[in-house]
Amino acid sequence: LGEGIEFVWLPGSSLGLVKMDPSQIDQILANLCVNASDAISGIGKITLETHNVEFDEAYCLEHPGYLPGKYVQLVVSDNGTGMDQETLKNIFELLCRKGLV
Numbered sequence: 001l002g003e004g005i006e007f008v009w010l011p012g013s014s015l016g017l018v019k020m021d022p023s024q025i026d027q028i029l030a031n032l033c034v035n036a037s038d039a040i041s042g043i044g045k046i047t048l049e050t051h052n053v054e055f056d057e058a059y060c061l062e063h064p065g066y067l068p069g070k071y072v073q074l075v076v077s078d079n080g081t082g083m084d085q086e087t088l089k090n091i092f093e094l095l096c097r098k099g100l101v
Contacts, residue, residue, distance in 0.1 A: 001033060004043040012050045018072050032076045039080025049075040 001007060029048070036046045053073045060066045083091070 001037045006045045008047040010049040036078035046078045
């Protein structure tokens with residue numbers, strides 16, 4: 001990740017089981033961490049966290065695309081420069097062009 005970048009892992013306790021392709025999650029996490037590292041100028045921190053979450057019907061009504069149920073949430077955060085609104089608006093288009101999704 002680079003000198004001066006601290007990596008913090010905060011695993012949740014008693015996490016639910018997740019069905020996933022280990023090689024895909026490895027690639028996703030590697031890409032997220034490399035991009036986060038690139039956004040950090042000098043000394044910084046990248047944090048990975050996991051939590052159990054549950055979405056009820058009310059939450060899903062307010063968040064189209066979500067389905068009610070129990071999930072394991074993976075959060076990747078950094079203290080880099082962040083993205084401007086235009087980049088955020090087109091993030092999935094950018095990832096598709098780079099072949100990351």
